[in-house]
Amino acid sequence: MKNIKTIMFALLISGAAFNCSSDDDTAPTTTPTTEPTVEFSGTYSQDDQMARPAINTVFVDASAKNTFNTTVPSAQGAAFQSAFESRLLALNAGYTTNALGWNASTFTGALATDVLTVSLEGTTTFFDGTNVLTGRALADDVISVELLLIFGGPDGSENPQLTDDHVDANDKPFSSSFPYLASPW
């Protein structure tokens, strides 16, 4: 009888042990397996920034280009407007106003805070003949717009040799549907 009790006890233990091991096997199903854990920890520090095309490359002195990329837009106006105005007048000594009616100070004040304004209520374009700075679409000839504003004078007619690079479109057509950009070469 004592032997039977010992055997029963042993069976109970082994049964419990088996259950434990069985629990271990089924444990993973209680945690999400649909999406593996992906690691995103760590601190990322700023390298580059941009909004409007060609601002850093055209208006920022070589020695300040890294600084421009690490100055938040809300601080860029105070830090860079004066240098932008000097640069504008170096590019076009005869600058008075441009087609937007902006003098050198107003124009460079707008440029130095490098954000892209985008309308949520209609046409989005850098410039399409009617709408000005309501976004940037893929086909916008942004460089010719900027050249016109820098060199073209009050009515856009000054320095015609410098106000259009005569490259008016991309080398591949864009799509009207997502993802819009052409397939790679």
Place this chain on the structure above:
Amino acid sequence: MKKFKILLGASAIAVTGFFMVAADHIDAPAVAGGTSDITDFYAFQGQDSGNIAFVVNVQGLLSPTASGTAAFDENVLVEINIDTDGDAIQDLVIQAIPRDGKMYVFGPFASSSTSLNSTVNDTASRTVVDITPYGATAITATSTTGITAFAGPRDDPFFMDFAQYGEIIAGNATSFNNPGADTFAGSNVMSIIIEVPKAMIGGTGNINTWVETKSK
């Protein structure tokens, strides 16, 4: 032969000039040629007029050969900043970062931090899309919140006669050519394209937007 060498030298200078003046391609010494170098940023109304599409291009001037092995850097975080009240401080942020062949897009979520350092907000709503391999049909994904995403190599949509601009700035020329030559013809970029319902980024009026790359 000597004349040919001089010509070669001149064209090397022209190429350097073009590297220095691209849209934002190789714009500054700290990022030039690196995986965090932004080349261009676009924001426009989508095919669905209720959406805005944001396009962030990095790693410009990729030849077709180089495009086959080009990859997004898992140590580079891309942030699209959206200012809804006109103070040039962002109110909303969209983050994009690659992991194991997928691009993870978080947000837009509220943030007005002006710190140059960020952590990934992986508790924000996410849109996950497989990165499209070079030569494959574009892979897109749309989340339940209505955000559509793409990531992969694309033709560089930027166009300009950079070489001639460089000649003008260097004092070697006094005008553009007509017709000009698109210095970016035949080159690719790595693109992240995120289309967002306008209702999620202010709904009405104007936003100000800009893009940042941050690395770890």
